[in-house]
Amino acid sequence: MSLHDLLTQYAALAWLVLVPFSAALVIMLIPRGWHLTYRLVAAVSTGFTLILAALLAWDYLALIQAEKIPGTFQGIWHYAFAPQAMSFMGGKITFHLATDGAGVAMCLLTALTIFTGVFASWTLQERAKEYYALLLLLVAGVFGVFVTVDLFFFFLFYEIAVLPMYLLIGIWGTGQKEYSAMKLTLMLLMGSALIIVGFLALFVAADKATMGGGTFNLLQLAAVAKEAFADAQFQRWVFLAFYLGFGVLAGIFPIHTWSPDGHASAPTATSMLHAGVLMKLGGFGLLRVALPLLPEGLADWRWLIVIVAAWNIVYGAFSAMGQKDLKYVVAYSSVSHLGMVMMGLAAGTLTSINGAVFQMFAHGVMTALFFALVGLVYGKAHTRDIDAMGGLARVAPGLAVAFMIGGLSSVGLPGTGGFVAEFLVFMGTFQANVSHPGMWIVAAFACLGIVITSIYVLRLLKRVFFGALPPKYAHMEDAKTTEWVALAMNAAVILAVGIWPKPIIELITSAVMPLLTIMQ
Amino acid sequence: MTIFLTFAQQQSWLIVALPVAAFLFIGFVIIIAGRGQELAKRLAPWVLIVCLAAALALALGALAGGLARGAGGEVSHAPEWFQLAPAAGEHGAAAPGAALRFVPTERIADWLPLPASMGESFARTLKIGTLLDPLSAVMLVVVLLVSLLVQIYSLSYIKRDEHPRFYLYMALFTTAMLGLVIASSLLQLFIFWELVGVCSYLLIGFWYPKPEAAKAAIKAFVVTRFGDLGLLFAVIFLWMGYGDLTFSHLAAQIGPAMAAPAALPVSLTVVAILLFIGACGKSAQFPLHIWLPDAMEGPTSVSALIHAATMVAAGIYLVARMFFLFEAAPMALIVVATVGAFTALFAASIGLAQTDMKKVMAYSTVSQLGYMMMGLGLAAPAAAFFHLTTHAFFKALLFLTAGAVIHAAHTQNIWEMGGLFKKMKVTAITCLIGGLALAGIFPLAGFFSKDKLLESALAAAMGLGPETISAGLGGLILLMALATVLMTAFYTARMWTLVFLGEPRSDGAKHAHEAPRSMQLSLLVLAALTLVAGFLLVPRLTALIAPAHHAALAPWMIWTLTGGASLLAVVGILWGYAAYRRAPATEPLAKLGWAYTGLVKLWWVDAFFTWLAHRVVLVLGRRARTFDKGVVDGLFVDGTAWLTGRLGVVMRRVSAGPLPGQLQYAALVIFLLAALVILGMSLTGLLPLLVKTAQIGGMR
Amino acid sequence: MFSITGLLTISGILFVAGAAALITRRNAVAALMGVELMLNAANLNFVAGWRYFWPERLDAHVAVLLVITVAAAEAAVGLAIILNLYRKFGTVDLEQIRLMRG
Structure with missing residues (x-):
């Protein structure tokens, strides 16, 4: 039996969701105080998802090689999980798990981030049981979003992914954690409200067009999209709802401010997961739902989105430069980098969307690395104030090297994932509207962000790791044992996808090509 | 012998791979032994020196091989996993008066497969590979020769404690520089171009506890990065226009007599100037020269290798490599020649009054690079390359x-x-x-x-x-x-x-x-x-x-x-x-008076950029922070929260207050809702519908 | 005879007057009278509807009788409540009567 048959027959995608979910339950059943056991359960279950995601990616690449991916939207979905067997409301809601290349890439990212995140929070003591349980629940939700093609479950998983964050930040956070947790949750729920309105609008429109055959299943919606969503006004306003709704999570200006506060207050693994994966749900939602179903809506709002995205890039970079807290710098850099995702998606060329999804992947790994590092530095130096640090490269060369790799990826340096992503996004955006110079003027403005990014990243490196070492840090320790897992794995992936981006790009292209055929 | 020459030519990627191997090996030793360990200190320099010597042998072999093939006219085939693209004819043309001929070898592999966009007949795949032509073959030898000598020199120049890290960086730098030289496509050149920038950053900041070194490193990186933006734009524009960034493809498509494709959004002159801006950053041409003198904070052997002999020449190399583009866009040559000649004079003048031995040489380097750029601008790439060597x-x-x-x-x-x-x-x-x-x-x-x-x-x-x-x-x-x-x-x-x-x-x-x-x-x-x-x-x-x-x-x-x-x-x-x-x-x-002041103050160019960095960019950063905290977050987000809170207070007062207040509130809400419904219906044109419904109800 | 418009206008005026009394008067008895006015406005509407739209049907009469009954009951219960309020608070001024802590 081939790998592909195995994965399909045993519903690999369902396991991706189920394993973290049941691990969360198992952890809740373990008696209080068995810290090592929680950690092992978490590590094993997430390790399993990592292996599974890697196998899926491997198999999907094999499918692409064998040219088994038809170039149509309907044909690209794989590992389908019994949609008929689990349907509700007379088939209007189906528990349909399936995914495409972009989804597989995102699953890989999620599995990597949570696996390394578990190791990054290995030493956490306070209420460790609940912490791991919530973390795993959150991850189950994230996996769910990436593998489901039913909008009802999409939304359900989306909420499961968002809500535990409130507790994770509110209980285990630092600083003004209650404020941050509240702000984050409220702003994200505002987005959710818009998203559910959009989903319902899609359902109702499809219901109307098919005389009562409405459905939440994305594939069936896509099949009737041409007739059901033909109305220009419908496309325009529903797309706007999706843009704003998903945009909250993608940190678009000016509804991004939950992200710096949230990230700064969250515990390490939560920040990693949140910036690394959750913020990608915004872009992913647009890619999965809004772009294929409402292409004219995108065309209506393209200028707005691209300009806001360019502003995000430059504004986020400037804001990051002005910060004094290490975590805020990283958080604002996320705002800047996610602008690139939105820009790539909105520009709507093959290259730019490829770049946007690649940026989701590359930025996810990079920012996970960053937050793991910030957590370690904070744990060892007991401060996140940049001005109070300096010369740490002397005592912690390992941290310095990892930070530099992450930083260079952030700068978009060749050999790191960030370069491939930025390069593709900018190329694609420049290409988007050749006859209209406005588009590449905006893109050129956004390129300014690259220079600003290099300034703040290098200044950060200088002020934290270079220069004179304050005496109080003379005996600071470098990263050790379990802490290395998070740093080494993420750094290695950044370099790997930077040097040899072909596999990831092939995965993404296989999903983007059919999308473009629809969007034309 | 012939076998070796052919091998060196066919497997020229090994020239880049050898320093990579040294880099990985040194890195591995550092990780397992720790950089303070005797093993790392002892091994690091020799690993690199041996690898560089081997690479130098290969590079010489590749050079000789190309010349031998030029003499014999023998053509060999590449292994299957590399597709052998047709050699670019004009590069192999014999120069008049020279009996030497060099046959180029080109190897290309897909790096980032991008299918054709809608309505395009060609794929836009990004390719990497190796290109051996006279330019790259000679440059390889120069880079390796100087690098090897600098490594030997550094054995006693750099303190033994610092050997592992120094040679690690040097290995990376040599890799990047060789990769840049041997690149067969503009994209690959750009990749290694950035990579040498990082190595330069690392090596300028080699003595990072010194604040000046850390500062100079950042300055070098950021200023060159500014130039790199120009190169990036040029790369993107060329990719948009031609789809394939390999030099052979571009050279075949770009020529004085050929029309620029419609997909190219700007004229070739603009592309050429953007490319030149990139070269300006790396080769320290006015006004982006400011980083090079500061880069002298690095160890002197680094200055010799990177900031005098090889990396700073990359800009010259780039323009020489893309010279067909400048030929096709001769207006850009004016810019190149003028900037080059001006930089030569300008930097030489500053060099007159420097008191730091390395700074004198640094300005002299800027000046000489200006010379080379001038030569390129005057359509004499061979002379510029000769001077480079x-x-x-x-x-x-x-x-x-x-x-x-x-x-x-x-x-x-x-x-x-x-x-x-x-x-x-x-x-x-x-x-x-x-x-x-x-x-x-x-x-x-x-x-x-x-x-x-x-x-x-x-x-x-x-x-x-x-x-x-x-x-x-x-x-x-x-x-x-x-x-x-x-x-x-x-x-x-x-x-x-x-x-x-x-x-x-x-x-x-x-x-x-x-x-x-x-x-x-x-x-x-x-x-x-x-x-x-x-x-x-x-x-x-x-x-x-x-x-x-x-x-x-x-x-x-x-x-x-x-x-x-x-x-x-x-x-x-x-x-x-x-x-x-x-x-x-x-x-x-000092007798020169105000001119001397100008010389000592570096003609105020540095002062201007310092002002730009500190008074504009960093201030903008701080402003953005306060704006985000105060306006976006404070006014909008917290403002919304405050408003909601206030509304809650008001509502609490009303709903828990005396009866008339509650009733008044209810009446107000009903009135507003009704108004809203009627307004909404009249706006959407549904009001007649409502009237009609009422009438139908009335008829029943 | 009256036109339907006239009848509806009078009923509207009655309703608004009742509502105004209800929400502005501080005296509880006056507020209760406002409610009575509003109920009677509704009654007038019913009657007008019967007269001009469905003269053959009796629905309106039923509704009017029901309203009158309810109004009577409401007046009785309302006055009883007001009496109790007066006993408890010593006033029938609605502004002075607050049980909820807001």
Whole structure:
């Protein structure tokens, strides 16, 4: 039996969701105080998802090689999980798990981030049981979003992914954690409200067009999209709802401010997961739902989105430069980098969307690395104030090297994932509207962000790791044992996808090509 | 032998792979043994040196192989996993008057597969590979040769404790530089271009506890990155227009007679200028030259390799590599030539008044790079490349002697040296050879290459240069070039006189001693190269890259020019010697008045950029932070929260208050809702519908 | 005869007057009278509807009778409540009567 048959027959995608979910339950059943056991359960279950995601990616690449991916939207979905067997409301809601290349890439990212995140929070003591349980629940939700093609479950998983964050930040956070947790949750729920309105609008429109055959299943919606969503006004306003709704999570200006506060207050693994994966749900939602179903809506709002995205890039970079807290710098850099995702998606060329999804992947790994590092530095130096640090490269060369790799990826340096992503996004955006110079003027403005990014990243490196070492840090320790897992794995992936981006790009292209055929 | 040559040619990627192997090995040793361990210290330098020696052998083999094939006309096939693209014809063309021929070898693999966009017939896949043509083959040898010598020199120059890290970075740098040179596509060149920038950053900041070093590293990276934006745009535009960024493809598609494709959004001239901006950043052309002098905070051997011989020449290399683009867009040549000539003069003038030995050389490097750029702008890429090669040798030599002097005298200020000739004869004499070559004295390497550049300037002044450069502009360029010759000779003589002659002017200088053997070895080899590179093989090899473009000048004109330039150089040297022989207490240049102030203040260019960085960019950053905290977050987000909270308070007062208030509130809400419904219906045109529904109800 | 418009206008005026009394008067008895007015406005509407739209149907009469009954009951219960309020608070001024802590 081939790998592909195995994965399909045993519903690999369902396991991706189920394993973290049941691990969360198992952890809740373990008696209080068995810290090592929680950690092992978490590590094993997430390790399993990592292996599974890697196998899926491997198999999907094999499918692409064998040219088994038809170039149509309907044909690209794989590992389908019994949609008929689990349907509700007379088939209007189906528990349909399936995914495409972009989804597989995102699953890989999620599995990597949570696996390394578990190791990054290995030493956490306070209420460790609940912490791991919530973390795993959150991850189950994230996996769910990436593998489901039913909008009802999409939304359900989306909420499961968002809500535990409130507790994770509110209980285990630092600083003004209650404020941050509240702000984050409220702003994200505002987005959710818009998203559910959009989903319902899609359902109702499809219901109307098919005389009562409405459905939440994305594939069936896509099949009737041409007739059901033909109305220009419908496309325009529903797309706007999706843009704003998903945009909250993608940190678009000016509804991004939950992200710096949230990230700064969250515990390490939560920040990693949140910036690394959750913020990608915004872009992913647009890619999965809004772009294929409402292409004219995108065309209506393209200028707005691209300009806001360019502003995000430059504004986020400037804001990051002005910060004094290490975590805020990283958080604002996320705002800047996610602008690139939105820009790539909105520009709507093959290259730019490829770049946007690649940026989701590359930025996810990079920012996970960053937050793991910030957590370690904070744990060892007991401060996140940049001005109070300096010369740490002397005592912690390992941290310095990892930070530099992450930083260079952030700068978009060749050999790191960030370069491939930025390069593709900018190329694609420049290409988007050749006859209209406005588009590449905006893109050129956004390129300014690259220079600003290099300034703040290098200044950060200088002020934290270079220069004179304050005496109080003379005996600071470098990263050790379990802490290395998070740093080494993420750094290695950044370099790997930077040097040899072909596999990831092939995965993404296989999903983007059919999308473009629809969007034309 | 033939087998080796063919192998070296076919497997030229090994030249890049060898330093990679060294990098990985050193990194591995550091990780398992720790960089403080004896094993790492002992192994690191030798691993790199051996790898570089092997790579040098391969590079020489590749060069010889290409030449042999040019002689024999033999063509071999590449293994299947690399597709052999058709060799670009014009690169292999024999230069007139040279019996040498070089057959290029090109290997290409897909790096980032991108299918064609809608309605396009060609895929936009990004490719990488190796390209061996005269330009890259000669450059490989130069890079490896200088790199190898610098590594040997560093054995005793860099403290043993720092060996593992130093050689790790050096291995990475050499990898990146070789990758840049051997790149077969513009994208790959860009990738390694950025990578050498990082290595430069790492190595300038090698002594990172020093704040100046960390600062200079950032400055170098950011300023060059600014230029890189230009290159990035050029790459993107070319990709949009041509879809394939391999040099052979671009060279076949871009030509003076060929129309630019419709997909190219800007004219080729703009693309060429953007490309040139990238080259300006890396090759420190005005006004992006400001990072190079600061980069001297790095170890001297780094300055010699990266900031004199190889990396800073990458800009020249880029323009030479893409010269077909500049030929197709001759308007851009005006910019290249003017900026180049101006930079040469400008930097030389600043070099006159510098007191730091390395800074003198740094400005001299900027100036010489300006020369090369000028040559490119005057459509004489072969001359520029010739000068690049000789400059790599003599400037590396000069820097290494400077390193030896600084090592011995523990100061970089030339006013605190003096009298070192007696104590370090080898260093002094090799420095003199390098200095005379820099000044352009027969028969040293610099004389020949500079002469070729001046020839192209003379041709331009007579209106024989590229058609876009008028005789007037050409004359101005020639004047600037000749003024630079005088200044170069003057500051070289000033530096050498102050350092080596007279009496020691500090304790460090009094107790100076000759450099260790390994350092001397490198100096002697480089001095030998400087002696012979001007006439032995190098001119013929560099001439292979392109035939001379300007019409032949009459021999008497060339002789007059050569004689005149040499005379200027001699005058400059004697003048400098005479002025500084006695190490006067006051700087003789101070007599220049305001001009001297300008020289010392670096013509205020640095001040401007410092202002830009500190008063504009960083302030904008702080403003963005307060704006985000205060306005976006404070006003909008917290404002919304506050508003909601206030509303809650009001509602609480109402709903828990006396009955009339509650009733009034209810009435208000009902009224507002009704108004909203009616307003909404009339806006959406549904009001008649409502009336109609009521009527139907009425009829029932 | 009256036109339907006239009848509806009078009913509207009655309703608004009742509502105004209800929400502005501080005296509880006056507020209760406002409610009575509003109920009677509704009654007038019913009657007008019967007269001009469905003269053959009796629905309106039923509704009017129901309203009158309810109004009577409401007046009785309302007055009883007001009496109790007066006993408890010593006033029938609605502004003075607050049980909820807001």
